Structure formats: C-alpha cells, structure tokens
Amino acid sequence: MSDSTFLIIETLIKAAVIVAVFSALAGFATYIERKVLAFMQRRLGPTIVGPKGLLQVAADGIKLFTKEDIVPQNANKFVFKIAPVITAATAFIAMAAVPFLPAFELFGHTINPIVADVNVGILFVLGVMAVGMYGPLLGGMSQNNKWGLLGAARTVIQFLSFEVITGLSLLAPLMIMGSLSLIDINNYQTGGVSDWIVWSQPVAFVLFLIAAFAETNRTPFDLLEHEAEVIAGYATEYSGMRWGMFFIGEYANLFTVSFLASIVFLGGYNDLWFIPGAIAIILKVAAFIFFFLWTRATWPHVRPDQLMWLCWKVLMPIAIINLLITGIVILV
C-alpha cells in the first residue's frame, strides 16, 4: 500500500471517527445541559428513560428522526432543505483543523488526532464556522415566515458584529506566537501553566470568550432563536430531522469553540502537572461546556441593539487597544 493510499484511508477513518464521536457528544451535551439547567433550577431533569435518564438522548433522537418531514407550502424548498445541512456540515468541517488530543501510537503508527494539519488552522476553523452562519440565514429567509425572517436578520447582525471581535481578539495572541497552525500554538505553551497565553493575553481571552457565546448562539447572545421574542427565530418552521441537524451543528460548534479556547489560551493538550495531556484538554473543554451551561442558567438575554452596542462601541475598541499594546510590546 502506497503512502498516499494509506494517508487517504487514515484521513477517512479519522473523519468518520470525528463525525461519530462528536454527533454522540452533541447528543450527550443535550442531556448534560438539561441536567445541569435542571439542577440550577432545583429540578431533577430527565430521570425516567434509562438509568438517571441517560437514554433520554436516544429517545430524543428516535423521536426527532421518525417525525414527519414538513416543508412549508410557500417556502423556497431547495434552500429550505439545504440550510440545516450547511449548519451541520460546516460545524464538522471546522473540526478538520482542530487537534483534539496529543499524538498517540496505535498498531505501530503514530496517529495525530487531526484530520488536516493545515498551516492556517485557526483561520480555517474561524472561516468555516463563519460560513456556518449561512445555515440560519438561508433557513430563516427561505421558510416564508416572519419570525424566520427576523431570525435571519438577527443572524446577520450577530455575524457582522462578532466575527470582528473574534478575529481581533485572536490576532494579539497569534502575533505573539507567530503561527496560525493550532499544533504550533499548542506547542508554544509546552512549559506548564505559566506558559499559558491567558496570562499574557487576559483581555484577548475574555473577548474571545464573549465572542464565542455569540458565535455558538449561547444564552446572553442567543438572539437567533430567542423564544420569547421571535418564537424560534430561524428554526420556527423546522421540525424533526432538519431541526435536529441545526441542533447537532450548534452543539458541535460549542465543542469546537471550547477546544479552540482551550488550545489557544489554556495550554491545549500539554501535560498539566501530573495530568496527561489528553485528559487535561478534556477537562478544560468540559469546564468550558459547564461554563456555557452555567451562564445559560444565570444571565438574561440582551437585545439586538445592546448586542451591537456592546460589540462595536465597547469590545472592538478594547480589542484594538489590546492589539496596539501587544504590537508595541513586541516591537520594543
């Protein structure tokens, strides 16, 4: 077997594993979310299906995938049908350039748990995640529903506002490290906790985290589908499997952003004290996921105008000042 064939097979297997694992994790994340939110509201959450309600995920999945597939009468049917695919597909494509675990040996081969180690990894991830915003946008506009249209409009607002912050906040740490490859970024922080970028770039870390909430439609900024205002926003007319694909995409994005934040700012998959790197990064990602749920239980939503105010008048100047100071420090 030639090297290129082997590479192709290896890549295919990796891609399949990533899709399988993260689809399952997305389902599991819904269970965790329901449990944690319930505990924070003094409820028990799902308890009936399976031990501790664990099979609720399977029950939800079966329900979603056996429901009738409804396409509204006056919708643009083609666009309506591909919109959820865009969200789910881009969420998984973005994972191609993310190294999830440290390299390990399997059957005598060294395996890098990254599908494509492109040298502009982080740019690729951010770009593809931004393309993912076309899912809500097209879905909302094609469904011939006012609420859907409002959701689509809010997608554009959120997308325009927060993509800027994400980019500018990541620029400062990238200037320090001098590489866009996530593996290089990870290797830059090998020297333990004191090497973490979060100590030299705390402002960028906070900005990136805020932008991540908007990027993944999590609560303080989940304008796209805020039930109290726009029913379900872009997802109003979606049901069953198509809605489930939006959902999977959203949770996959949540994991991607958590991995990005862990790798860029919190030392990635380097060994942490006595904890091996693989477990360290899983712990960090789990902590981020918990933080996302925690804020959802605590903080109220913001209005779209508040979102734009926060983004353009507060966060962007802070990001630019942070960038300038970083540049000056690097030059001097």
Added chain:
Amino acid sequence: MAKQEFKTIHIEEYPKTNWEAFVRFMKRMARFELFKGLGIVYGVMHRALFKGEMHTVEYPEEKLPIGPRYRAVHKLLRFMESEAERCIGCGLCEKICISNCIRMDTHIDEQSRKVVPEYSINLGRCIFCGYCAEVCPELAIVHGQRYENTSEQRAHFVLKDDMLTPLDRLKSQEEFPGFGAVTPHADELIKKTPLAY
C-alpha cells in the same frame, strides 16, 4: 414565635443622563455583578444537590401529603367496634346535594332496622362541595383522600362497594377530623401575620 425581620430594599434611581448610565455601568462592572449572579446560581445548584433543597416530587413514586380538608372521592365509613355501617339511611345527603348526584335505596329489614342496599354518587355531576359530608349526622359519608381517579367509567369509583370501607381494612380506617380541621403541621407551614408580635 421568632421575631420577623423586615428589610428595606434600596432601589437605585434610574439614570437620567448618558453619563449617569455610564457611571452605573462602570460601578456594576467594578462590583462584578455578573459573577455574583453566577455564584448565586451555583449556590442554588449546590444546595439542591447536596442540602436536599430539590423541589421535584417524583410523582407516581412520591406523593405530597394532602390536607384533611381536601375534598376528593367520597368514602362511606363503618363503626370500628361493631363493624356495622354508619349510614342510617336518613337521606339528608340526598336532599342537600345541590347537583342532585346522590342516589340511595333504603328499606326496613327483618330486624326493623333501616338498611341502605344501594348508594351511589354520579361523579360526572358531583361538584365536590362537601355538603353531603357536612350534613351527615353520623359522620358516615366523608370525603376521602383518593384524588387519582383512573377507570374505564366514571361510575366505577362511586358504587357503594367502592366507597364503603372493606371489612378487612377496618383497622386502617381513619376518623374524619371534621370540616375546618387544619393540616397536621399547620403551624410550621404558615407564616404568622405581623399581629403575632
């Protein structure tokens, strides 16, 4: 009873100018109010999980006690000693029933006692007002605690055999505390009015 402490809640005035709004924003930032909120929610979760403040009642397995004044499906009681039915067939309940849903058959038996072979309540009409239990001179018909009514027909829980205490369960028959009886732990459940001190 412990002295109750009232707190005055200080409500800030709304900012009138943009500068005041900015100052308020900065003050709240400096106080880390967002993270205080996170702390409170975490505290709620901690107390719910480890200090037994979970509010969920897992209903079919776990039931909240209901007060003695609750008016659920009726019961006909027996005398504890003689095991005889308390109902003397006076027909007062039938008369007072404002939705006309009680029907009883009475006749005089060989020992010239009045007996009640049939007694039924049409639950489709009953409004659970409690007049029948209130008017009963013998405390024979009372409202029970059975609020879970599942059956193929409404008539199934309201024939005489369903309501009458079975002879083998006579030991566990509870005396009706009477209307106006308070919940067993009423004192702990209510907050006293300020008049109490």
